[in-house]
Structure formats: C-alpha cells, structure tokens
Amino acid sequence: MLSLVFAVMMHGQPPIGDQFFIFYYTGIIPYHLFVHTSTSMTYAITSNGSLLQLPPVGTFDVLMARGLLELITDALVAVILLAGFAAIGLGAFPQDLTGVFAALIVVWLLGCGSGFLNAVVNAFSKSWDKIWAQLTRLLYFCSGIFYVPGMMPDWIRDILAWNPVLHGVDWFRSSFFREYEPHWLDRSYLSAVAVATLLVGLALERALRRRLCEPL
Amino acid sequence: MIMLDGVCKSYRTRAGRKTVLDNANAVFEAGHNFGILGVNGAGKSTLIRLLAGSEPPDRGVIRRYGRVSFPLGFGGTFHGALSGRENVTFIARIYGARIRAVIDYVETFSELGDYFEMPVNTYSAGMRARLAFATCLAIDFDVYLIDEVTEIGDQHFRRKCAEAFRERLLRSDIILVTHNAHTIRQYCNKGAVLANGALTLYGDIGTALGRYHRLIQEHAR
Numbered sequence: 024m025l026s027l028v029f030a031v032m033m034h035g036q037p038p039i040g041d042q043f044f045i046f047y048y049t050g051i052i053p054y055h056l057f058v059h060t061s062t063s064m065t066y067a068i069t070s071n072g073s074l075l076q077l078p079p080v081g082t083f084d085v086l087m088a089r090g091l092l093e094l095i096t097d098a099l100v101a102v103i104l105l106a107g108f109a110a111i112g113l114g115a116f117p118q119d120l121t122g123v124f125a126a127l128i129v130v131w132l133l134g135c136g137s138g139f140l141n142a143v144v145n146a147f148s149k150s151w152d153k154i155w156a157q158l159t160r161l162l163y164f165c166s167g168i169f170y171v172p173g174m175m176p177d178w179i180r181d182i183l184a185w186n187p188v189l190h191g192v193d194w195f196r197s198s199f200f201r202e203y204e205p206h207w208l209d210r211s212y213l214s215a216v217a218v219a220t221l222l223v224g225l226a227l228e229r230a231l232r233r234r235l236c237e238p239l
Numbered sequence: 240m241i242m243l244d245g246v247c248k249s250y251r252t253r254a255g256r257k258t259v260l261d262n263a264n265a266v267f268e269a270g271h272n273f274g275i276l277g278v279n280g281a282g283k284s285t286l287i288r289l290l291a292g293s294e295p296p297d298r299g300v301i302r303r304y305g306r307v308s309f310p311l312g313f314g315g316t317f318h319g320a321l322s323g324r325e326n327v328t329f330i331a332r333i334y335g336a337r338i339r340a341v342i343d344y345v346e347t348f349s350e351l352g353d354y355f356e357m358p359v360n361t362y363s364a365g366m367r368a369r370l371a372f373a374t375c376l377a378i379d380f381d382v383y384l385i386d387e388v389t390e391i392g393d394q395h396f397r398r399k400c401a402e403a404f405r406e407r408l409l410r411s412d413i414i415l416v417t418h419n420a421h422t423i424r425q426y427c428n429k430g431a432v433l434a435n436g437a438l439t440l441y442g443d444i445g446t447a448l449g450r451y452h453r454l455i456q457e458h459a460r
Contacts (some may be wrong), residue, residue, distance in 0.1 A: 076316045077309050078292035079333045233295045 038171045039196065039203045042113045049199045050168035052101045053191045056127060057134040058159045060093040064138025065145050065152050068235055075236055082235050083228060086142055090135045098127070122198025129210075130191035133217035139224025146235045167192050173205060180207060187216040240269040241290055241307065241382065241414070243438070246299035248282075248289060259285045261436030262299070269305065269381070272413040274423035274444060276451040277433035278458045283416045284312065286433055287386045290414060305381030306334075312386030315367055319360035323351055323370050326359060327377075334378050341377040348403070349373035350396070369396060376403050383407070385415045401425070420448055 037046035067082075067089040074080055108115040117123040145151045166188040172180045183189055190213035197203050228235070243265045249258040259282030267273055267290075277283045288294040289301060291310045309316050309330075317326045324342060331341040346355055349369045354362065362370070375383060383404075404413065404426065413426055423430065423444055430447020431440045434454055441447040 073316055074318065076288070076293045077330065077333065078307070233297065236294065 039200045045115050049196050050192050053130045053195045056097045057130050057188050060090050060134030061137035064089045065141035094131050117199045118201040119198040126194035129217050136220030136224040139228045143227045187213050240304040241267040242302040244300045246296045248296050258436040263438045265438050271429045272427040273429045274427035275416045275431045281433045287384050291384050307382045308375050308380040308384050310384045311375050317359040323355040327374050336378045344377040345373040381411050383413045387416050
C-alpha cells in the first residue's frame with residue numbers, strides 16, 4: 024500500500040533499479056528482519072512461562088529459538104515474495120547472492136543483540152515493549168527504506184549514518200543492485216555495532232538470568 | 240539425591256518480599272521417598288520448582304545426582320496450541336528419551352483417545368494431569384517431583400497411577416507435596432516440613448505430621 028503511494032509520488036521512477044516495488048521491498052527485507060527479531064525476542068521469556076518450567080529449557084534457549092524462528096520466517100517470506108515479483112514480470116533477482124546473505128546475517132545478529140537487551144530491559148521495566156515499538160516506527164523513517172540517503176542533504180545523511188540499520192539496508196541493496204555503491208556505506212561499522220550489541224546483550228542475559236524468569 | 244547448600248529464595252508480592260527458603264541446608268537422600276508438608280502459602284510449589292531446576296535459587300547451590308523429573312503439578316509444562324502427541328514428542332526429545340517408546344506408552348497409559356491428537360488447550364484439568372503423569376512415567380527419572388496432583392482424575396486412573404508408581408519406586412524416588420496424610424503414608428517413608436523459610440527433614444512421617452498439625456493450629460489462631 025505504502026509502496027503504491029511512494030510509487031505515485033516519485034512518478035514510478037525509483038532511485039535505483041527500474042521497479043519501485045523491488046526498490047522498496049529491498050529496503051523492507053533487512054528492516055523487517057531486524058525489527059521482527061528484536062521485537063519478538065522481547066516477549067520470548069514472558070510468553071514462554073510454561074516452557075521454562077521444564078528444567079532443561081533455559082532463558083537463553085527460548086530467546087535464541089525466537090531469533091532463529093524470525094530469521095527463517097523472514098527469509099522464507101522474502102524468497103516467496105521476490106519469486107512472486109519475478110513471476111509477474113518484475114525482475115527481482117539479487118545480483119550478488121553472497122553479499123545479500125552476508126548483509127542479512129549481520130542485520131540478524133544486530134537484531135539478536137537488541138533482542139537480548141530488550142528481553143533484559145523488559146524484565147525490569149514493564150512499558151519498555153511499548154517504547155521499543157515506537158522506536159522501531161521511528162527507525163522506519165531513518166533507515167533509508169523508501170529513499171536513498173544520497174537524496175538527502177549531506178548534513179542529514181551524516182546524522183542518519185549513525186543508524187546501523189541504515190547501513191544494513193544499504194549493504195543489502197548494494198549487493199542486490201550492482202550499480203548501487205554508496206560511498207557512506209560502512210560495512211565494518213554495522214558489523215562492529217552488531218557484535219558489540221550482541222556481546223552486551225548476552226552478558227546482561229547471563230548476569231541477570233536469575234532475575235529474568237522471576238514473576239514480577 | 241538432591242542436596243541444598245545454603246539456599247535462599249524469596250519473591251516479590253504486593254505485600255512485600257516473601258521468603259520461601261532462608262539459608263536452607265538439606266539432603267534428600269537416594270532410596271527414600273519424601274513427603275513435604277507446609278501450610279498454604281509457605282512456598283511448597285516454589286520449593287518443588289527449585290528442586291527441579293525450573294527456577295534458580297537467589298543464593299546457594301542445589302546439586303542433583305541422577306535424573307530429576309520436571310515438576311508434576313497443576314501448572315503444566317505443555318504448550319496449549321500443540322497436540323498431546325506433539326508436546327510429548329518435544330519433552331521426550333529434550334530429555335533424550337526414545338521418542339517412539341515414550342509416545343506409545345503415553346498414548347496407552349493416558350487413555351486420552353482421540354484427544355491425544357487435539358490441542359492441549361481443549362483438555363480438561365484432569366486430562367492435562369493424565370497427560371503429564373503419563374509423560375513423566377514414560378521417561379525414566381531417578382527422582383519424581385510431584386506437586387499435589389495425586390488426587391486428580393477418577394478412581395480408575397488414580398489406582399493405575401498408584402500401581403505404576405509402586406512399580407517405579409523400586410528404582411526411583413519420589414518427592415511429593417500434598418495436604419493428604421493418607422497419600423503421604425501411602426508413598427513416603429520420610430517427611431519434611433517447610434515453614435517460615437526453614438526446611439526441616441524428619442526421619443519418619445509421624446513426627447513430620449505431628450509438627451505439621453501443630454503448625455496448622457498456630458496458623459489458625
């Protein structure tokens with residue numbers, strides 16, 4: 024629906040490629056992967072009370088299971104939709120498969136790290152999930168999904184470039200469309216943020232594990 | 240055998256912190272069956288979950304020797320949207336039991352019939368308990384932890400459970416929470432009383448029951 028509005032607004036001419044739907048969708052895939060992973064992990068502990076009663080199952084297991092489930096689901100959805108686009112005549116095959124996968128894995132790791140952090144924070148502050156939902160909405164506008172950061176004035180782009188998800192989107196796109204090679208894209212920045220988030224998230228989960236499953 | 244070493248456990252309620260165990264030391268020896276007594280709200284269910292490892296203690300260590308079952312109680316460890324068969328498959332898998340054998344045993348023992356293929360959400364409390372009992376019995380545990388569910392089900396199923404447990408007691412032990420003196424005498428040869436954060440083990444059931452009855456009278460006053 025939104026992509027239809029954008030398509031009309033931009034006169035059907037996307038910044039990259041020649042189909043607006045494909046352009047828009049290549050931004051949505053990494054964004055959704057991040058949001059779905061980090062959000063569903065927020066609820067993993069509270070919604071699995073009975074599963075956690077089984078002693079062999081710990082909080083780490085349910086969190087990781089949620090993360091993997093989102094990875095598999097989103098990957099399948101992406102494949103099916105892209106195949107659907109291709110079937111109706113919109114060329115939609117990534118030009119660099121390895122790069123596309125690499126981008127998704129790093130974005131997913133960032134999602135997992137944020138998911139661990141979310142789960143920990145949510146155990147201590149009940150309304151965190153609402154705040155996180157708003158933050159992800161804000162992220163939708165800041166991640167270069169329906170535009171390319173290159174269309175922005177330099178100073179805005181420099182601010183937006185702090186957002187790791189934006190690098191995820193651009194990494195994915197630069198692998199999807201070979202002609203797209205943004206100079207602001209910093210793959211190592213995204214990777215570093217993903218690894219750091221994951222480390223902090225895992226450490227907090229381990230340190231506060233005893234208090235995570237305590238019914239508040 | 241389960242050993243408690245300096246175990247503390249408390250949880251938050253609206254009326255402040257509630258202490259279940261305060262620096263508790265105890266040994267549930269192998270070869271004995273323990274009946275745990277305590278007034279309502281003393282934290283017996285929490286204790287069973289601690290022994291099982293479903294919940295971590297705030298402080299201290301709980302050592303388990305041998306395979307300890309998941310807590311068999313009202314709470315249920317089943318996923319409501321999955322069928323009985325799927326739930327049993329999952330539990331058999333995480334305990335590394337032979338899935339085929341476990342499913343066959345549970346299907347016969349629980350007598351759920353067609354409900355075995357239905358989501359657990361659609362079960363009555365009694366049916367859930369039957370599924371839980373059957374699953375627990377199907378996997379070879381060294382210690383069974385049971386939380387006040389021996390009174391569930393009809394006469395026929397209760398007798399069947401009692402028989403199955405009697406046979407199982409030749410190899411395994413039971414730690415049981417109940418209010419029913421008859422059930423305790425039927426299954427257990429040692430008693431324990433949980434009161435005011437202290438867990439006291441008694442060599443025979445009579446002493447434990449005596450202490451328990453005094454507690455009830457104090458509590459009523």
